[in-house]
Amino acid sequence: MSLQNLTIATRKRYDRIAPLYDLMEALVERRRFRAWRERLWSQVHPGHILEVGVGTGKNMPYYPKGAQVTAIDLSERMLERARQRAQSLGLDVDLRLMDVQHLTFPDDTFDTAVATFVFCSVPDPILGLREVKRVVKPGGDIWLLEHVRVDKPVIGPLMDLLNPIFVRITGANINRRTVENVRRAGLEIVSVENLSDDLVKLIHARA
């Protein structure tokens, strides 16, 4: 399938999932994700921040005070929910429908970029990460929270085998090598923290 068709399919999938997304993740959000989001955002400096793949706005409660946040997503339905969340939290967030693979911002626009559980579903993650590098000022921070392929015998190949089923149901690839992709996109890795064995990583990189 061409990149354009893959991107359309991703958008449709998230438009479809949007009404159920928060419910689908409620348990894991409470038990694990919430603490990981707090951990990530506690290290983000206020300034002009780009949130990529804002989804329903689950990171909004953790935005640093005084930050100017621009948040994008590929799915209008997910964005609608993010808009409602911003309103209920009284936050002024610049929300835009945009594909991270083709950002319309000029070079060096942002101080920092953040994405949580996004590059598992972007059709061409390296293209997306290169775009993030372009719009973040040189030396600016990029923070990613991502589940990745576990590079171990049996479990890695099993993740490869089951991946098409997961993509169909959840929109996410479970076998992405995101740390490697960050490097391949030309970003400098500052640190990689294992949050859940080898499955979930908190990646700090620089543009």
Ligand SMILES: C[S@@+](CC[C@H](N)C(=O)[O-])C[C@H]1O[C@@H](n2cnc3c(N)ncnc32)[C@H](O)[C@@H]1O
């Ligand atoms: C698994 S959800 C994560 C949402 C949110 N970041 C969170 O932590 O709950 C992935 C999100 O990435 C968005 N997304 C996928 N591909 C994208 C792309 N090419 N450009 C922008 N957003 C994209 C989806 O629409 C979806 O809202």
